[in-house]
Amino acid sequence: MMDEIISEDIEKVKSTVKAKAFAGKKVLVTGGAGFIGSWLCDVLLGFGADVVALDDLSTGRSKNIDHLTKKASFKFVKSDVCAFQSNEKFDFIFHMAGHASPDEYQTHPIETLQTSALGSFGMAELARKNDATLLFASTSEVYGDAEIIPTPESYWGKVNPIGPRSCYDEGKRFAEALLMAYSKQHGLNMRIPRIFNTYGPRLREDGLYGRAMSRFILQALANQPITVYGDGKQTRSFCYITDTITGLMLLTASPKAKCEVVNVGNTQEVTILELAEKVKEATKCKSTIEFNLLPKDDPKRRCPDTAKLEKLVGWKPTMSLKEGLKRTVTWFSQKT
Numbered sequence: 266m267m268d269e270i271i272s273e274d275i276e277k278v279k280s281t282v283k284a285k286a287f288a289g290k291k292v293l294v295t296g297g298a299g300f301i302g303s304w305l306c307d308v309l310l311g312f313g314a315d316v317v318a319l320d321d322l323s324t325g326r327s328k329n330i331d332h333l334t335k336k337a338s339f340k341f342v343k344s345d346v347c348a349f350q351s352n353e354k355f356d357f358i359f360h361m362a363g364h365a366s367p368d369e370y371q372t373h374p375i376e377t378l379q380t381s382a383l384g385s386f387g388m389a390e391l392a393r394k395n396d397a398t399l400l401f402a403s404t405s406e407v408y409g410d411a412e413i414i415p416t417p418e419s420y421w422g423k424v425n426p427i428g429p430r431s432c433y434d435e436g437k438r439f440a441e442a443l444l445m446a447y448s449k450q451h452g453l454n455m456r457i458p459r460i461f462n463t464y465g466p467r468l469r470e471d472g473l474y475g476r477a478m479s480r481f482i483l484q485a486l487a488n489q490p491i492t493v494y495g496d497g498k499q500t501r502s503f504c505y506i507t508d509t510i511t512g513l514m515l516l517t518a519s520p521k522a523k524c525e526v527v528n529v530g531n532t533q534e535v536t537i538l539e540l541a542e543k544v545k546e547a548t549k550c551k552s553t554i555e556f557n558l559l560p561k562d563d564p565k566r567r568c569p570d571t572a573k574l575e576k577l578v579g580w581k582p583t584m585s586l587k588e589g590l591k592r593t594v595t596w597f598s599q600k601t
C-alpha cells in the first residue's frame with residue numbers, strides 16, 4: 266500500500282502536469298526502484314502510461330515499488346542498465362540509474378563511471394532506435410565547487426577530474442557530452458535536467474556523509490547528536506520531491522525543452538547548520554549538534570539559477586523548506 270503522504274503528493278503532481286503527454290505511452294524508467302525513479306513510476310502509472318522500471322537494486326529498494334507490482338501496466342526488470350537490451354518500443358526513457366550518494370559512489374567509483382558512461386550509451390542507442398524522448402538525470406555536481414551563485418546553466422564548472430568526487434561529477438559530465446553528441450549526430454530528442462539536492466519521502470536514510478537531510482532527521486528522531494561536517498557554513502538548496510518530479514515531467518513533455526540542459530532545484534539557499542536547526546525545530550528533538558571533519562573537495566555553496574526552467578515550461582518550486590521538512594519528518598517518523 267502506498268503511504269498517505271506520498272498519495273497526496275502524487276495527486277498534487279498530477280494536477281500540475283498534463284497527463285495527455287504520457288497516457289497510453291510506453292515508458293522506461295532506469296533506476297526505477299530508487300528515490301526519484303519510484304516517484305516517477307507512481308506518477309506515470311497515474312497518468313495511464315505503461316511503465317517498465319529497470320533497476321539492479323544496488324542502492325534502490327524493492328519496497329519503493331512493491332505496491333506497483335500487481336498492476337498490469339507495470340513491469341520490473343532487475344538488471345544492470347549497462348547490460349540492458351530490449352526490443353520493446355519505448356516512447357519515453359527516464360534515465361535515472363546512478364549512484365547518487367557520495368558514500369555510495371566513493372565506495373563504487375568504477376561502477377559509478379560505468380553506469381554514467383556505458384549505461385547512458387545504451388540508453389542513447391535505445392532512444393535513437395525507438396525515436397523515443399530521453400531524459401537523463403544529470404546533477405548540480407557537474408558545476409563542482411561553483412564560483413557563480415546562483416549558478417546558471419551557462420557556467421562550465423570547477424571540477425577536480427581526479428578527486429574523490431570525480432567518478433560521479435565527471436561521469437555525469439561525460440554523459441552530458443555523449444547525449445549532446447547524439448543529438449548533433451543522430452538528432453536524438455533528449456533533455457538534460459541538472460538536479461539539485463532533492464529530498465522527501467523514500468529518501469534513503471543511510472549514508473554517513475552526503476545525504477544530510479535524511480541523516481539529520483533520523484538522528485533527531487532518535488534524539489542522538491546531529492552530525493554536521495565542517496563548520497556547517499557550506500550551503501545547499503533543498504528541493505522537495507514533488508517539485509523535482511514536476512520539473513522533470515514538464516521538461517519531458519515540452520517540445521520547447523528538446524535538447525536543452527536545465528537546472529531543476531529550489532532557490533532557497535541554506536547553510537547546513539541552518540538545516541540542522543530547522544530539523545531540530547521540525548522534530549522538536551533534544552539533539553545536540555556535533556562537528557566532524559569536512560571531506561575533501563566538498564562544494565562550498567550550491568544554489569541553482571532556475572530562470573531557464575521557468576521560462577521554458579513555467580515551472581517554479583511550490584513547497585517551502587518548512588512545509589517539505591514537516592512532510593518528510595512525518596513520513597520518516599512513521600517508518601522508524
Ligand SMILES: NC(=O)c1ccc[n+]([C@@H]2O[C@H](COP(=O)([O-])OP(=O)(O)OC[C@H]3O[C@@H](n4cnc5c(N)ncnc54)[C@H](O)[C@@H]3O)[C@@H](O)[C@H]2O)c1
Pocket residue numbers: 295296297298299300301302319320321322323324325326344345346347360361362363364365366380384402403404405459460461462463464469
Ligand atoms: N536525489 C538527488 O538529490 C539527486 C541530485 C542530483 C542528481 N540526482 C540523480 O538522479 C538519479 C536518481 O537519484 P536518486 O536520489 O533517486 O538515487 P537512488 O540511489 O535512490 O536511485 C538510483 C537508482 O539507480 C539504481 N542503479 C544504480 N546503478 C545502476 C545500474 N548500473 N543499473 C541499474 N540500476 C542502477 C539504484 O539501485 C537506485 O535504485 C541519479 O542518477 C542521481 O545521480 C539525484
